[in-house]
Amino acid sequence: MEALKNYFNKLFPLTEAAWQDFEQCLVKETVVKKDLILEEGQKCDFIAFVGEGICRFYYVKEGEEKITAFFFSGDFVTNYRSFLTGQPSEHYIECMQQSVIYKVFKKDLLQLYDQHQCIERLGRLIAENLYLTVARRLDSFLYATPEERYQELLQRNSKLLQEVPQYMLASYLGVKPETLSRIRARK
Amino acid sequence: MEALKNYFNKLFPLTEAAWQDFEQCLVKETVVKKDLILEEGQKCDFIAFVGEGICRFYYVKEGEEKITAFFFSGDFVTNYRSFLTGQPSEHYIECMQQSVIYKVFKKDLLQLYDQHQCIERLGRLIAENLYLTVARRLDSFLYATPEERYQELLQRNSKLLQEVPQYMLASYLGVKPETLSRIRARK
DNA sequence: CTTTTTCGTTGACTTCGATCAAGAAAACAA
DNA sequence: TTGTTTTCTTGATCGAAGTCAACGAAAAAG
Numbered sequence: 272m273e274a275l276k277n278y279f280n281k282l283f284p285l286t287e288a289a290w291q292d293f294e295q296c297l298v299k300e301t302v303v304k305k306d307l308i309l310e311e312g313q314k315c316d317f318i319a320f321v322g323e324g325i326c327r328f329y330y331v332k333e334g335e336e337k338i339t340a341f342f343f344s345g346d347f348v349t350n351y352r353s354f355l356t357g358q359p360s361e362h363y364i365e366c367m368q369q370s371v372i373y374k375v376f377k378k379d380l381l382q383l384y385d386q387h388q389c390i391e392r393l394g395r396l397i398a399e400n401l402y403l404t405v406a407r408r409l410d411s412f413l414y415a416t417p418e419e420r421y422q423e424l425l426q427r428n429s430k431l432l433q434e435v436p437q438y439m440l441a442s443y444l445g446v447k448p449e450t451l452s453r454i455r456a457r458k
Numbered sequence: 459m460e461a462l463k464n465y466f467n468k469l470f471p472l473t474e475a476a477w478q479d480f481e482q483c484l485v486k487e488t489v490v491k492k493d494l495i496l497e498e499g500q501k502c503d504f505i506a507f508v509g510e511g512i513c514r515f516y517y518v519k520e521g522e523e524k525i526t527a528f529f530f531s532g533d534f535v536t537n538y539r540s541f542l543t544g545q546p547s548e549h550y551i552e553c554m555q556q557s558v559i560y561k562v563f564k565k566d567l568l569q570l571y572d573q574h575q576c577i578e579r580l581g582r583l584i585a586e587n588l589y590l591t592v593a594r595r596l597d598s599f600l601y602a603t604p605e606e607r608y609q610e611l612l613q614r615n616s617k618l619l620q621e622v623p624q625y626m627l628a629s630y631l632g633v634k635p636e637t638l639s640r641i642r643a644r645k
Numbered sequence: 646c647t648t649t650t651t652c653g654t655t656g657a658c659t660t661c662g663a664t665c666a667a668g669a670a671a672a673c674a675a
Numbered sequence: 676t677t678g679t680t681t682t683c684t685t686g687a688t689c690g691a692a693g694t695c696a697a698c699g700a701a702a703a704a705g
């Protein structure tokens with residue numbers, strides 16, 4: 272899995288031995304459109320690297336899907352909270368397109384942490400990066416209006432805008448589809 | 459610093475040698491009420507353990523203080539984003555009471571990570587915990603109304619309720635003081 | 646291609662938090 | 676104590692997002 276190796280190398284290069292042990296633990300999965308790779312109530316016992324595809328991470332409140340995050344190729348997809356705490360997931364993860372993902376299971380990862388200090392470090396760096404991601408998202412809810420959040424999206428011209436239907440974008444921004452439509456009309 | 463050692467032991471016990479090296483790097487600071495331990499524009503080059511006291515972590519938007527977090531004795535206080543990325547802080551950290559904190563500086567911590575695998579692991583566990591903290595807070599903004607957020611606070615009967623003036627609570631909950639007053643009146 | 650379903654827009658109206666303003670209560674200082 | 680400042684409450688009004696409903700456009704299914 273070259274893409275993953277490159278990703279790691281940018282964060283912190285693994286030794287050859289560590290990478291080989293790590294690669295042993297990767298489980299490739301091909302997932303078809305609309306498949307759930309995690310359902311509510313399940314424990315999330317893996318972290319997966321997205322090779323290709325897009326996944327959405329959502330929560331159902333009062334029959335309505337609230338999208339918390341999207342994951343694209345090159346991201347790690349997991350319910351990290353459930354993964355860390357062992358509690359059942361309150362969220363679903365759905366692949367929106369045919370996708371290829373590479374899972375590492377928790378039990379394997381914990382062993383790898385013990386066996387290779389450089390993987391332990393990678394684990395720290397990944398946790399730190401995931402922290403930065405949620406922290407930024409929290410900020411945009413604490414300090415910005417829905418309109419400002421939409422403008423931010425426009426500016427960073429994220430894949431979201433091309434790849435994701437508008438009603439899902441609305442959910443991601445924390446508003447109703449009608450409201451996003453009106454925000455766009457305001458220009 | 460016994461409290462800190464206990465805290466670590468619950469997460470992951472350090473070896474005696476690691477703890478001794480770690481303790482060497484702790485810098486004790488006594489801070490008086492209203493002192494800023496971090497200002498906007500500064501790089502946050504430390505993580506501090508709060509021995510006693512309360513700190514507030516806030517951002518100023520259009521002349522208004524928006525409180526993102528509170529830190530109590532037993533917590534780590536830092537601008538973790540600035541600490542990790544090296545970017546200047548957009549937030550202030552103020553001690554609301556006379557406080558005692560124990561700083562570890564980034565340059566020292568990075569060395570400790572290299573020297574002791576158990577400290578590296580502790581670093582991962584702390585990053586994971588900080589992740590869980592923001593993620594929970596993000597959830598409460600994504601999925602709950604201000605009223606529900608206030609009810610949550612009431613239930614977990616946090617120190618916040620006793621120790622913090624209501625207008626700061628309001629800011630923390632993401633509403634104006636008038637609104638919190640009305641939420642309380644609704645019961 | 647036509648039919649059916651999903652998605653996006655628009656209008657009328659409601660709801661809830663923000664804003665502005667005034668006054669009461671509590672905390673603090675002289 | 677008294678006086679001053681800070682914090683909390685209450686009322687009136689405003690505004691942005693939600694809700695409900697209708698309709699046209701686009702996409703999917705046949």
